[in-house]
Amino acid sequence: MKKLCYSTPMHDTVVQVGEPVLREKAREVPLASIPSKEIQDILARMVAVLEGERDGAALAAPQIGVPLRIFILAERVFGKTGSDTKNAGQKNMVFINPTIIKRSKKKGTLEEGCLSVRGKCGSITRSLNVTVEAYNEKGEKFSRGAGGLLAQAFQHECDHLDGTLFIDKAKEVWKIE
Numbered sequence: 001m002k003k004l005c006y007s008t009p010m011h012d013t014v015v016q017v018g019e020p021v022l023r024e025k026a027r028e029v030p031l032a033s034i035p036s037k038e039i040q041d042i043l044a045r046m047v048a049v050l051e052g053e054r055d056g057a058a059l060a061a062p063q064i065g066v067p068l069r070i071f072i073l074a075e076r077v078f079g080k081t082g083s084d085t086k087n088a089g090q091k092n093m094v095f096i097n098p099t100i101i102k103r104s105k106k107k108g109t110l111e112e113g114c115l116s117v118r119g120k121c122g123s124i125t126r127s128l129n130v131t132v133e134a135y136n137e138k139g140e141k142f143s144r145g146a147g148g149l150l151a152q153a154f155q156h157e158c159d160h161l162d163g164t165l166f167i168d169k170a171k172e173v174w175k176i177e
């Protein structure tokens, strides 16, 4: 997900809409394989790509061409929300096999963009608060509740893992320069 609704120069490493991998239902990561070099390398690649995107808030594995249920959240995002100050010093957060286990009935319409949909922005209705259960990069299970931008990011990234993009759900989509 993009943090703000403005365009960035083309970046080679983020897969763009039109590529089939963005439309696949991503596969679960076998828990025993989380410590493996293969998975750790994928995580490192995701971190590198996300850190190269100045307006990137989060990135899902299909966005680097890997159809696995993983997303990462940039440190700069969760470090900024008031309720998340205890994690402000933490590095990028890793979510493996995430599921949204709770979502608020209360919804809001928010502006959203995506690193895989360059040059477009949209308005989308999402739950204002959600709780995600996932495994971290060490294979430890955790759950994390969030509101605001974080809740929006969780929903956006979980959608990616089911092959859904914000342009499928947006009430309105517009071009940005």
Ligand code: ZN
Residues within 6 Å of the ligand: 001, 002, 113, 114, 115, 116, 156, 160
């Ligand atoms: Zn996205």
